[in-house]
Amino acid sequence: MQRKNVSTRYQVLIWLIVWVMLAGLAHPVAAQDVGRIEGTVTRQDDGSPLGGVSVTVVGTGISTVTGTDGAYALPRVPEGPRQIRFRWLGFHAQEMSLTVRAGATQTGDVALV
Secondary structure, X not given: OHHHHHHHHHHHHHHHHHHHHHHHHHHHHXXXXXXXXXXXXXXXXXXXXXXXXXXXXXXXXXXXXXXXOOEEEEEEXXXXXXXXXXXXXXXXXXXXXXXXXXXXXXXXOEEEO
């Protein structure tokens, strides 16, 4: 009975080691296919920053909210052409097209009306 229990422990340990190794290999590959988008959202009429604006990468589920300085950052955005949607209560929603490049940062500044 003792021998069977030790064998099961070794099997679990081996599977755990294999899983950790595979997870470690997958991470660098995935990181190569993403970029970053950052920018600032302001009011068009006076150029003042807008905090609390919802910023979404359409179709990805990636989103954030601007800080009090109007700045935002969207890390780990899949590379390729992307639509960025900006929404804030009392302003017209706007969209911007950007092409995200792997390992690069794209700037997406917008002024809401």
